[in-house]
Amino acid sequence: MTLYRQLLVTMLALFATLFVAAYLVQFNSTRAYLAGQLELSVTSTANSLGLALTPYLETGDAVGAESVINAAFDGGFYRRLRLDLLASQTVIQRENTADIQGVPQWFLSLHLFQPVSYDSVLTSGWLQLGKLKVEGHPGQAYFELWNGMSRLFIAFVITFLLVTLLLMRALQYLLKPLDEICVQATEIEQHHFGHVIPLPRTLELRKVVQAINTMAAKLAMQFKEQAEAAEQLRERAFRDAVSGLGNRAYFVGQVNAWLAESGQGGIMLVAVDMLDEIYREEGYAARDSMVKAVANSMQDVLKVYEGHALARISATEYAVLLPTLEMGELREVADQINRTIAELVINPIEREMAISVIGVAPRERDDDLSVMLTKADSALRRARSERLGTVVVDSRGQHDDIGRLGWRDLLLNALHNKQLMFKVQPAILLVNQQPHHAELFTSIHRDGEDFFAGQFMPAVEQFKLGSDFDRYVLEQVGSELSRHKGLRLAVNLTQHAIASSAFHDWLDSYLLAHIGLANHLFFELPESAIVHSRSQVEALLSVIRRHKFEWGVDQYGRNFQSLDYLESLHPAYVKIDHGYTGMVLKEEGDQAFLSAVCRAAHNAGIVTIATRVESQEQVNALSRLFVDGYQGFISPPYPLN
Numbered sequence: 001m002t003l004y005r006q007l008l009v010t011m012l013a014l015f016a017t018l019f020v021a022a023y024l025v026q027f028n029s030t031r032a033y034l035a036g037q038l039e040l041s042v043t044s045t046a047n048s049l050g051l052a053l054t055p056y057l058e059t060g061d062a063v064g065a066e067s068v069i070n071a072a073f074d075g076g077f078y079r080r081l082r083l084d085l086l087a088s089q090t091v092i093q094r095e096n097t098a099d100i101q102g103v104p105q106w107f108l109s110l111h112l113f114q115p116v117s118y119d120s121v122l123t124s125g126w127l128q129l130g131k132l133k134v135e136g137h138p139g140q141a142y143f144e145l146w147n148g149m150s151r152l153f154i155a156f157v158i159t160f161l162l163v164t165l166l167l168m169r170a171l172q173y174l175l176k177p178l179d180e181i182c183v184q185a186t187e188i189e190q191h192h193f194g195h196v197i198p199l200p201r202t203l204e205l206r207k208v209v210q211a212i213n214t215m216a217a218k219l220a221m222q223f224k225e226q227a228e229a230a231e232q233l234r235e236r237a238f239r240d241a242v243s244g245l246g247n248r249a250y251f252v253g254q255v256n257a258w259l260a261e262s263g264q265g266g267i268m269l270v271a272v273d274m275l276d277e278i279y280r281e282e283g284y285a286a287r288d289s290m291v292k293a294v295a296n297s298m299q300d301v302l303k304v305y306e307g308h309a310l311a312r313i314s315a316t317e318y319a320v321l322l323p324t325l326e327m328g329e330l331r332e333v334a335d336q337i338n339r340t341i342a343e344l345v346i347n348p349i350e351r352e353m354a355i356s357v358i359g360v361a362p363r364e365r366d367d368d369l370s371v372m373l374t375k376a377d378s379a380l381r382r383a384r385s386e387r388l389g390t391v392v393v394d395s396r397g398q399h400d401d402i403g404r405l406g407w408r409d410l411l412l413n414a415l416h417n418k419q420l421m422f423k424v425q426p427a428i429l430l431v432n433q434q435p436h437h438a439e440l441f442t443s444i445h446r447d448g449e450d451f452f453a454g455q456f457m458p459a460v461e462q463f464k465l466g467s468d469f470d471r472y473v474l475e476q477v478g479s480e481l482s483r484h485k486g487l488r489l490a491v492n493l494t495q496h497a498i499a500s501s502a503f504h505d506w507l508d509s510y511l512l513a514h515i516g517l518a519n520h521l522f523f524e525l526p527e528s529a530i531v532h533s534r535s536q537v538e539a540l541l542s543v544i545r546r547h548k549f550e551w552g553v554d555q556y557g558r559n560f561q562s563l564d565y566l567e568s569l570h571p572a573y574v575k576i577d578h579g580y581t582g583m584v585l586k587e588e589g590d591q592a593f594l595s596a597v598c599r600a601a602h603n604a605g606i607v608t609i610a611t612r613v614e615s616q617e618q619v620n621a622l623s624r625l626f627v628d629g630y631q632g633f634i635s636p637p638y639p640l641n
Contacts, residue, residue, distance in 0.1 A: 007171055015163055019156050027149055031112055034141040039116045042136040045076060046118040050132055053083065054122055057129035065130075066092045079115075079137040085130050100139040103146045112145065113138040224564070229600075231563060233593040240312040242288050243295035251311035251319045253579030254558070255369055258323050260578065260612055263454030265323035266330045266362035267372055269380040270298070270337060274345075274355050275316045290344070294318070294356075297340045301333065306461055306495060307528070319376075324458035327362045334358040357383035359391055407459035410451065414444045415465075415472050421445050422476070423637035424489065427575075427609050429629040430619070436573065436607060436629050437488040437522055441637055442473065457494070466496025467503040474507075478514050480640055481521065490522040492554060498529050499536045504543050511547035522572065523551040530569065531559045541569065556608075557597045566604050574601050575631070578612030584621045591625060598626040 049072050056064040065083060073081045073094040083092040100108060117135040121128055196216070197209045238250035246254070255267060272294055279287040291312070298318060302308045309321040320337075322330060341356040359379030361372055379391040414420055424438035444451040460469050470493055481487060497503045514521070523544055530537050530553065544551055556574035557563075566574075580594050598608045603626075610622045613632030622630060 004171055008168060011167055012160075012164060015160060015167075019160055023149075023152065023156055026152060027145075030145055030148055034145055035113055035116075038113065038136045038138060038141050041076065042078075042116050042118045042134050045072060045078070046120050046132060046134040048072075049081075049134065050120050050122050053132065054124065054129065057085070057087075057122055058124050060087060062088065062090060062092070069094060077137045077140045078135060080117075080133070080135040082133040082135075083130055084132075086128055087130075096137055100142055103139075103142045107146055108142060113141050220567075224567075229596055233596045237593040242291050243312040244292070245295050245299075245318070246309065246311035248311065248313040248319075249583075250579075251309060251313060251321065252369065253577075253583060254309040254311075254321055255372065256582050257577065257579040257612065258321060259363075259368060259372070260582075261452075261454040263323060263452075264363060264458060265321070265325055266327070266360055267376050268320040268322070268330070268334055268337075268361075269313075269359045269376045270318040270320065270341075270356055271358070271380055271384065272316050272318070272341060272356045273384075293344050294341055297344060298337055301336050301340055305333070306458075317380075324461070330360050330362055334360050357391075359383050407456055408463045408465075410444060410446065411456055411459055411463070411465055411469070414446070415468060419444055419446060420472065420476070421450075422480070422640040424487075424640050425631060425637040426635050427490075427573075427629050427631040428635060429607075430623050430627065435488070436609065437490045439490045439524070439631065440473070440477065440492070440640070461495055464496050466494030466498075467500045467506075470494055470497040470503065471506060474510060477521065478510075478517065481517055484640075488520050488522065490524050490552065492524045492526075493540075495526070495529055495533075498525060498540055499533055501539070504540055507540070508543045508546070511543070511549060515547060518548045521549060523549065524554045524575070525551060527553050527555045527557070527559050527577075530565055534565075538569075552609075556601070563597065563600050566601055566606060570604070571606060573607035573609055573628075575609045575611050576627070578610075578632075581610045581612050581618070581622070581632075584610075584618060584625070591621075595625040602626040602628065 049068065052068045052072075053065050056062075056068065062085060065085070069081050069083055069092050072078075073096075078094075078096060080093065080095045084090075085092070115135065115138075117133060120132045122130045122132055196213055199206050199209055238246055238253075240247045258265065272290075275287050275290060275294075278290050295310075295312065295318070298310055298320070302310055302320065302322075305322055305324065307321075307323045309319075311319045313319045320333075322333060325333065338356050338358060345355060357380065359376045359382070361375035361379060363372065367375075383391045421443045423441045423443070425441065426435035426438045428434070429436050442453050444456060460466055470491075473491060477489060477491060481489060525537060525540075541551065550572040552573040552575060553571045554575050555577045557580055558577040576594070576598065580597075584591060584594060601608045607628045608626065609629040609631055610618075610627050611631050613619060613622065613630040613634050615634060618632075619630055619634065
């Protein structure tokens, strides 16, 4: 029982006891008063009748005596009036045999009033003329006692109800800080620390509220410090101090993560050799200023390309990853980067050589990190030797002949003909080796060949098919989950769907119709969407939370932005970017950073899941780094349907 109920019941019990005691005292007092009045009435009537009857008895006027008896009987409340005439041996008697009206029988059965009667002998001198007996009737006493106590009972009940209402309001007001303390405790349990409880007037509660507010503030500060520490470690491990871009370690991790998935795209090595000239002629400060300017100009060019990675890998070289572009598009971006860097020179000296040169290596099947970097470096050397700006390594990948429109047609046909195939891969919790959920992977099967999401998802975003694609997937998932009752499934949402208000409206209706899936369906959003499209993400999350569904963050830690979104958005889980997961067993890998970013999420009550885990050795290493679970080819995907 709650404290509110305990106090309310206790105080009402006390009031009820007081009311009952007062009622009983009043009841007994009233009954005694009415009993006394009944006895007094009988005695007075007997005396007055005696005086009135004596003259008639002295003359033997029985008729007159009877008239006096009748008048007295009719004018009062008596059960019996009896006069025995001794001279004539006659009896004059009036008796009331009617039942008492207006009083319940159970009340009469209590026998609250004892019979009251009075006998007297009427005399004239020494001569006895008759005997008079007056017996009172308790009906009036019962009636008055019943009516009086009934009204008093009703008054007490009304008073008790009013007191109850006032007491409830008073307790609600006085105990409101306790309710707010409970809310605050729940928020603290969920790692929300922003709520401050107003200080109550009650001294004892004020002390408790002050302690709770202080504790919440300290926890919020600790969480912020942990997030800041994680960011500092990430800065130290993966960010170039001068340009603000990622460093070589960051770029290698991103490329490895990209190569671990099927897809297209390519990498670029951008050499800005004029930086050495600036250093020799103007010193460190001027060179660093130009390094930042080049970095900013490249970021402006690349910001429109989803999933890109940009890093400074040496004093004069930058590296670019563009995972969604085809060979021709890579060349166009490279030319644009060259032009943008050239515009940084305000008064260029006429020179035959380009200010920057770029080597481009499009991805081919089975390329690994070493091959990709070798191709890009070879292209860069050719660019330096030819001073022509951009060199593209010729690529004859298996699917290069499909082209943009081919990918679009492939997607549209797959959606129309229901050619999408589904596999799921479990995310396993370390504590019990049970799945937290299973992530959904899609592929297209056509003419005996499988096309994986990494290959066609760039076209999904490019042709703005994300909303249609996600609708189709969710509609299929709804029926699959109805058949697999124990399955908890995570579905990745596309950037286009996240930014589409029309998709938000559709999702609202879909979740309402599938409310029973709230504990079985999760939504995964890439961290880049949270960083770059915060308002659209918050609008989407309001829909998801309205129907009690949960969501997670994919590619956690990939972006060099603050991790404070963990506190404000509070996802159910985060999936650590596999560019960092792959470093856990490498000697050069910075485990301190990985531990810090995992701890920032873990201490916020958010489940941390490592991705692209391939061996038990990785699992063992990750278990020491505040990682709650893992996902990867150590648990291979399996068909859903």
